[in-house]
Amino acid sequence: MLGIPDEMFIRDEKIPMTKEEIRVLALSKAKLFHGAKFVDIGSGTGSVTVEAGLFVGSKGKVYAIEKDPNAVELIRKNVEKFDLRNVTIIQGESPDALKEIREEVDAIFVGGSERLEESLMASNEILKKKGRIVLDAILLETAVKAMEVLNSMNYNPQIIEVIVAKGMKTSKGYAMLSRNPIFIIYGEKP
Numbered sequence: 001m002l003g004i005p006d007e008m009f010i011r012d013e014k015i016p017m018t019k020e021e022i023r024v025l026a027l028s029k030a031k032l033f034h035g036a037k038f039v040d041i042g043s044g045t046g047s048v049t050v051e052a053g054l055f056v057g058s059k060g061k062v063y064a065i066e067k068d069p070n071a072v073e074l075i076r077k078n079v080e081k082f083d084l085r086n087v088t089i090i091q092g093e094s095p096d097a098l099k100e101i102r103e104e105v106d107a108i109f110v111g112g113s114e115r116l117e118e119s120l121m122a123s124n125e126i127l128k129k130k131g132r133i134v135l136d137a138i139l140l141e142t143a144v145k146a147m148e149v150l151n152s153m154n155y156n157p158q159i160i161e162v163i164v165a166k167g168m169k170t171s172k173g174y175a176m177l178s179r180n181p182i183f184i185i186y187g188e189k190p
């Protein structure tokens with residue numbers, strides 16, 4: 001089941017993390033299954049990597065790609081905390097780092113959008129037919145670029161924008177605190 005509470009991850013204030021509700025929604029669009037092979041590009045804190053690793057189980061596999069060495073250390077800690085044996089961490093930048101994956105995969109999540117166009121093209125090379133690419137983006141420009149590239153590859157991309165407001169307990173009741181709106185873009189390889 002998806003939905004690890006954010007508080008369960010080891011955090012570093014300088015390293016971003018995809019929040020629980022967005023993580024769950026994004027991974028639902030990846031259509032993961034037990035035994036699936038999954039790539040997390042720009043793994044950051046490792047929350048998507050861990051969530052996917054638990055979901056795909058011991059017969060599945062997760063490749064976590066991250067260019068920032070401090071984030072790589074944090075991903076390693078979170079993978080250890082959740083006792084996952086099915087995660088391969090690749091320190092490097094996508095698309096170059098994708099070359100280390102020498103098998104076809106079922107789904108790819110792009111949470112790190114530097115070199116986005118090249119990353120999407122290289123992702124297409126290692127994705128199985130009917131495999132899914134999912135991205136999340138804060139910037140409008142990133143979302144537009146992702147839609148353009150996925151359209152050019154005939155992935156029939158869909159886009160949603162999600163705004164999560166979390167209840168915060170005050171002395172008088174619960175006040176809803178909004179987080180940043182996030183775009184989630186997803187498409188399927190023809």
Ligand SMILES: C[S@@+](CC[C@H](N)C(=O)[O-])C[C@H]1O[C@@H](n2cnc3c(N)ncnc32)[C@H](O)[C@@H]1O
Pocket residue numbers: 015016017018019041042043044045046047048049065066067068071092093094095111112113114115119
């Ligand atoms: C928003 S964070 C991802 C958070 C992550 N999904 C999580 O839940 O912890 C984006 C990360 O992508 C990394 N990144 C950005 N572009 C990248 C690229 N082309 N290759 C590898 N890592 C990249 C950044 O260093 C950053 O750590």
